[in-house]
Amino acid sequence: MNDSRPIRAKSGTNHEGTSAHNRRVMIDALRINGALSRADLARATRLTKQTVSNIIEELERDGLVGSRDAVKKGRGQPSTPYGLVPQGAFAIGLQIDRHVTRAVAVDLVGSVLVRAEAGLPPRGPSRGTKVILDLVAGVRSKLEIIARQSERRLVGLGVAMPGPFGVDGSGDDPWMMAAWQQFPLLETLAAGTGLDVGLQNDAAAAATAERMVGAAHGLDHAVCLFVGYGIGAGLILNGELYGGANGNAGEIGMALLFADGKSTPLEHRASLASLYEHLSADPADPALHARINDLALRGDPSIQAWVKAAAVDLRWSIHLIETIFDPQTVILCGSAPEALVNSLIAAVGPLLPSIAERRGRTLPRLQPGMADPWSVALGAAAGPISRAFDPRFAAILKDSL
Amino acid sequence: MNDSRPIRAKSGTNHEGTSAHNRRVMIDALRINGALSRADLARATRLTKQTVSNIIEELERDGLVGSRDAVKKGRGQPSTPYGLVPQGAFAIGLQIDRHVTRAVAVDLVGSVLVRAEAGLPPRGPSRGTKVILDLVAGVRSKLEIIARQSERRLVGLGVAMPGPFGVDGSGDDPWMMAAWQQFPLLETLAAGTGLDVGLQNDAAAAATAERMVGAAHGLDHAVCLFVGYGIGAGLILNGELYGGANGNAGEIGMALLFADGKSTPLEHRASLASLYEHLSADPADPALHARINDLALRGDPSIQAWVKAAAVDLRWSIHLIETIFDPQTVILCGSAPEALVNSLIAAVGPLLPSIAERRGRTLPRLQPGMADPWSVALGAAAGPISRAFDPRFAAILKDSL
DNA sequence: CTTATTAAGTCAAATGTATTGACTTAATAG
DNA sequence: CTATTAAGTCAATACATTTGACTTAATAAG
Numbered sequence A, B: 001m002n003d004s005r006p007i008r009a010k011s012g013t014n015h016e017g018t019s020a021h022n023r024r025v026m027i028d029a030l031r032i033n034g035a036l037s038r039a040d041l042a043r044a045t046r047l048t049k050q051t052v053s054n055i056i057e058e059l060e061r062d063g064l065v066g067s068r069d070a071v072k073k074g075r076g077q078p079s080t081p082y083g084l085v086p087q088g089a090f091a092i093g094l095q096i097d098r099h100v101t102r103a104v105a106v107d108l109v110g111s112v113l114v115r116a117e118a119g120l121p122p123r124g125p126s127r128g129t130k131v132i133l134d135l136v137a138g139v140r141s142k143l144e145i146i147a148r149q150s151e152r153r154l155v156g157l158g159v160a161m162p163g164p165f166g167v168d169g170s171g172d173d174p175w176m177m178a179a180w181q182q183f184p185l186l187e188t189l190a191a192g193t194g195l196d197v198g199l200q201n202d203a204a205a206a207a208t209a210e211r212m213v214g215a216a217h218g219l220d221h222a223v224c225l226f227v228g229y230g231i232g233a234g235l236i237l238n239g240e241l242y243g244g245a246n247g248n249a250g251e252i253g254m255a256l257l258f259a260d261g262k263s264t265p266l267e268h269r270a271s272l273a274s275l276y277e278h279l280s281a282d283p284a285d286p287a288l289h290a291r292i293n294d295l296a297l298r299g300d301p302s303i304q305a306w307v308k309a310a311a312v313d314l315r316w317s318i319h320l321i322e323t324i325f326d327p328q329t330v331i332l333c334g335s336a337p338e339a340l341v342n343s344l345i346a347a348v349g350p351l352l353p354s355i356a357e358r359r360g361r362t363l364p365r366l367q368p369g370m371a372d373p374w375s376v377a378l379g380a381a382a383g384p385i386s387r388a389f390d391p392r393f394a395a396i397l398k399d400s401l
Numbered sequence C: 001c002t003t004a005t006t007a008a009g010t011c012a013a014a015t016g017t018a019t020t021g022a023c024t025t026a027a028t029a030g
Numbered sequence D: 001c002t003a004t005t006a007a008g009t010c011a012a013t014a015c016a017t018t019t020g021a022c023t024t025a026a027t028a029a030g
Helices: A015-033 A038-045 A049-061 A125-146 A177-182 A185-193 A202-213 A272-279 A288-298 A301-325 A338-348 A375-389 B015-033 B038-045 B049-061 B125-146 B177-182 B185-193 B202-213 B272-279 B288-298 B301-325 B338-348 B375-389
Strands: A065-067 A081-084 A090-096 A100-107 A112-119 A154-161 A197-201 A222-227 A231-237 A256-259 A262-265 A329-334 A366-371 B065-067 B081-084 B090-096 B100-107 B112-119 B154-161 B197-201 B222-227 B231-237 B256-259 B262-265 B329-334 B366-371
Touching (some): A015 A038, A015 A065, A015 B015, A049 A065, A049 A081, A090 A125, A090 A202, A090 A375, A100 A125, A100 A375, A112 A125, A112 A375, A125 A177, A125 A185, A154 A185, A154 A202, A154 A375, A185 A197, A197 A202, A197 A375, A202 A222, A202 A231, A202 A366, A202 A375, A222 A301, A231 A301, A272 A288, A288 A338, A301 A329, A301 A338, A329 A338, A366 A375, B015 B038, B015 B049, B015 B065, B015 B375, B038 B049, B038 B081, B049 B065, B090 B125, B090 B185, B090 B202, B112 B375, B125 B177, B154 B185, B154 B375, B185 B197, B197 B202, B197 B375, B202 B222, B202 B231, B202 B329, B202 B366, B231 B301, B272 B288, B272 B301, B288 B301, B288 B338, B301 B338, B338 B366
Parallel strands (some): A222 A329, B090 B154, B154 B197, B222 B329, B329 B366
Antiparallel strands (some): A065 A081, A090 A100, A100 A112, A222 A231, A256 A262, B065 B081, B090 B100, B100 B112, B222 B231, B256 B262
């Protein structure tokens, strides 16, 4: 009679969950609106003045918020706005790419304080791990010099690398990512740094960055179409990054397209990888990024031809994203050179008709996002900040400890 | 200096939010696992035995749960399992389709107690409203006869109709849905019934039904691919139905496919609408559903040809859904005749390779869901039940009242 | 210049829920 | 028959928000 099938249930909550949520809501409000008075916060969050006062006092003790100069606006006692203190928290972001790894340190408001980059030796984790740990250690010590006490306020290490994760077969990038997939990376990094470690794919990281400091700031429904070596979509749904059942949601670049009687993944047609092939360029060449940016700026015909072809696929991808997600806006971003992304954005219009064409739109259907080799590392770093401070359902639950 | 730009913030929560969440978690646990003892509930929800006792007592007072026979399992005091009481709550679901409207009454566990159907006169809401209100009134009075006191326990009226909602242009179905889109339907129904009214598109409704009583029961990440007159995807993400920024998420049928030099929406190629056209059948013919079911069962060659062609597009849709959402499973369901859906499921395999191919899968990539003309109405009714009793982020917030 | 009004923010007590730890009940194992 | 184990209750406590009165500090109006 021992039927010990596991009982599945969501976790309950208690006072601490309530309090944690309210703290996060407060921080979120300050992040979206800038400095606000306690009275404003009370109105916006529907909490009482007293509760807001208590929480603000606590956040101030914790060094997360600080008061600004009082403002007199009309009758009544002048209000004292409170704003986020950038030095209230820090996080390290780590991008692991095919030939290179980048680490950044960011603060509570998402400003990048330290950057560092290193080449990744071939043969994957066996030698790469040391390079990465050294890189992170270097960033941490530089951060500690710039921002005293930052070690104490480090909320985590966010890692971003190309997905998908945990999928059968090695995928289509034999260079090295498959080796990293096998390796217990998160455990190794956690052990090597003593930090909480989280993982995202690079498109998700880009979306996390856009939400903290970019075009998706303050939006609850946005999709970032990320053009890098591959193509992915970072999904902001209900104000949170959506990862799917296994963290692989948004791997749109692996979508198979059928044309001319054969099937091809989207990212073989419109990603940087496809451009490199089109140009017969060596992806490992460190000067390539700048050269492509240059060519794109000058209107190089070979680049233009690729842009024109890629724009067709991206236009369709945007249409599909709008149709499936019904977001407030789509953001086109990438680790591709900025001039190239700008060319793509210019070439991708006019957009295809979709359900996004509705009365009373306030945001453009398509917005440019970051196009910067560092944006993925920034997003990686934004991950732990978001997990620690943004309002989310999981944060009220008792097992989120 | 009067900068009265609105302040945007998420809502805070308080003790009642906590309590509401814990009640919902309790109900959810009983729905997923069947009857459980207080001790089991305490372990599963991570609440204390005492808290669970308090909440169970309250839920029992409210008539939502009831005790079952004590079970002796090993040492210790026998446990008393508590389970949901079906008569604890009721909801009415209303499907508004092109030529027909259906209403059902369901109870807390999603059993259909009453069904009623009526033809919809042409010219849209002007005359249709009365038909609908009469239909709902009829269902309510029949329900009251079957289940005494049900009126008092009616949590709402859920409406399902084809989307998309609020989009420019009339869409591609001139028959009548455009007229319904203009009309203040929800307000009219709320006024005419005195009930809380909610709206979903039909694919979302189907997903809601699958989650309450079907293949998505207990799943937090599932996508229902719904084949009806049109095609849509009902998205269960993080345990909640996802509607997007405007309730139009999942309108995958409107995705444009490019082939043979022209673009065609998916649902012009693979929906019932396309089958009707293929057969030169009149969609308004009430006998059509049964006839198609019959033909499909008998292996009619014309049907088989359509199935074969549609399966290609559906196979690709499933691949796309897996690639973009990374769900635990995809469910193929529809208002199409059951035999037809079964043919489609048979013809759609083998599935395309995707990130869904991973080590340690427990659920099939594709599962059959409901294929029943009443499933949308059932899902419509499941909507209010879910909103009232399922755990969700919005339910803890102060503005969810 | 004085007073009324308005709004921000504080204080202390009250309220609502979950928690704690001791206790009771009731079964099985040995 | 007794020890052990587990379910469930009781009473007191802890925690976070709420309530309503109060204080502070500004502008508007006469």
